[in-house]
Amino acid sequence: MLQTILPEDEFIQDREGESYLENLFLEIKKEFRGRPDELIPLLQRVQASLGYLPEKALLEIARFTRLPAAKVFGTATFYTQFHLQPVGKNIIRICRGTACHVKGGARILKEVERLLGIRCGQSTPDLKFNLETVACIGACALAPTMMINHHTYGQLTSKKVEEILFKL
Numbered sequence: 001m002l003q004t005i006l007p008e009d010e011f012i013q014d015r016e017g018e019s020y021l022e023n024l025f026l027e028i029k030k031e032f033r034g035r036p037d038e039l040i041p042l043l044q045r046v047q048a049s050l051g052y053l054p055e056k057a058l059l060e061i062a063r064f065t066r067l068p069a070a071k072v073f074g075t076a077t078f079y080t081q082f083h084l085q086p087v088g089k090n091i092i093r094i095c096r097g098t099a100c101h102v103k104g105g106a107r108i109l110k111e112v113e114r115l116l117g118i119r120c121g122q123s124t125p126d127l128k129f130n131l132e133t134v135a136c137i138g139a140c141a142l143a144p145t146m147m148i149n150h151h152t153y154g155q156l157t158s159k160k161v162e163e164i165l166f167k168l
């Protein structure tokens with residue numbers, strides 16, 4: 001996988017640069033055959049390297065797999081795991097399922113929005129956090145819940161949320 005020593009903001013601009021994408025796809029073409037059924041793994045691979053899926057990368061995937069660009073863009077926008085814009089380093093997902101709603105999930109969302117100064121669907125300007133909601137994260141007994149990256153936090157209170165975010 002490509003490594004970088006660039007500061008985060010320069011890295012984000014550079015990730016869309018021709019040479020970075022060229023090098024990335026040289027690596028990818030060694031790992032994949034370009035079959036249409038590799039579309040999802042290819043999107044995952046590119047996102048793992050770039051942090052999101054810029055338009056140029058989606059067009060390159062379309063060329064590589066010989067799929068219509070509309071199919072590649074359609075797939076990338078259909079699945080919530082894919083991001084077409086740069087996202088924060090820490091992806092926060094607040095559960096808005098029924099159990100969490102009953103236990104104050106909306107309050108937790110408001111508290112996170114207040115602490116980070118962003119609304120749901122946005123990233124902080126320094127790209128440290130990205131805030132989203134999800135239907136249910138499968139830990140209803142711990143409601144209200146949220147996930148940060150791959151870690152689940154339950155029985156949340158405003159105070160607990162503040163402590164969790166402060167440590168990141």
Ligand code: FES
Pocket residue numbers: 095096097098099100101135136137138139140141143144145
């Ligand atoms: S409803 Fe929130 S974890 Fe299931």
